[in-house]
Amino acid sequence: MSTEFTRQINPQPATDEVRAAVLENPGFGQHFTDHMVCIDWQGDVQKGTGSWDNARIQPYGPLSLDPSTSVLHYGQEIFEGLKAYRHQDGSVWSFRPEANAARLNRSAQRLALPALPEETFVDAVRELVRVDEAWVPSGEGESLYLRPFMIGTEPFLGVRPSKQALFSVIASPAGNYFGTVEPVDIWLSDTWARAGKGGTGAAKCGGNYAASLIAQLEGDAHGCSQVLFLDPEREGAVEELGGMNVFFVFDDNRLVTPELTGTILEGITRDSVLKLARDRGMQVEERAFTLDEWREGKRSGRLTEVFACGTAAVIAPVRRLLSHDEVIGSEHERPGEVTMAIRRQLLDVQTGRAEDPHGWLTRLV
Known part of the structure; x- marks a missing residue:
């Protein structure tokens, strides 16, 4: 009614x-x-x-x-x-x-x-x-x-x-959240946590974002657009950015993203990306993903693309992960093929340029 x-x-x-x-x-x-x-x-x-x-x-x-x-x-x-x-x-x-x-x-x-x-x-x-x-x-x-x-x-x-x-x-x-689709740098927060087990990490509430601001200020000081948070209780597993979920593309047609543990937000764009990746025939893995795996993937060349997603930015390619101790990725990184293909597909559905096979659109006017 x-x-x-x-x-x-x-x-x-x-x-x-x-x-x-x-x-x-x-x-x-x-x-x-x-x-x-x-x-x-x-x-x-x-x-x-x-x-x-x-x-x-x-x-x-x-x-x-x-x-x-x-x-x-x-x-x-x-x-x-x-x-x-x-x-x-x-x-x-x-x-x-x-x-x-x-x-x-x-x-x-x-x-x-x-x-x-x-x-x-x-x-x-x-x-x-x-x-x-x-x-x-x-x-x-x-x-x-x-x-x-x-x-x-x-x-x-x-x-x-x-x-x-x-x-x-x-x-x-x-307009466009970051003003461009050029890859962005993100800062690794090794001091601050966004949420913890049993906390409000899975809720979309202002307190979570307030808790991330001090880390964001640190990232801003190093020229980064977002901050990456880790889970110290799971060997430093990657969680999410201050306001976005994160994805990793491998050269064997795999897409990996941190699993939902109750400490990260269940992103609607995240869920949509997972569905579109499966539609493309990709092997999708929702699991713990560590910094060591990120380092090794970039060193070996098997990790070919990293991107973040959220309602505001839709999909943003990630260039480098910066911290006080290291840089993962290259300043010459360009937007990846899979990243941009999923971004175009998602935007085409949202703007009516492509069919809506999942019934995601609701007409308002």
């Missing part, structure tokens, strides 16, 4: 000139559309009671929160990221929104927040795109980035789950 939304149209939307200027060079996460979705929840997570009410489209703007609001003190916050793509016929489609909805609920369970019906999640995305359709870019590699999020909103001090919550969706026109 579809969720009914009330609409309060922004009385001062961006002018056509302002919007056109933004869409000319959208960047990433710098500009936002005229409206947002908000839905309120009240109940008791522990007792399994509560309901979502007051679904609405309202003007984009600041949230009013009491200084004691629980999210500010106890971090009950989760979010998602997905994109809306303009197809050649002018229609607008989203890529696997149901998977985002399911992952949001897994995150909600881990952070003791209420589950949101998956159909309500998709309805919220659709409603926002409908009212702000003019903000959907049509340039090559461009999209409307959608950020659904949920926060605990009860004003109180005390360590227990919030009995009030807000689900919201905002949107931002997006």
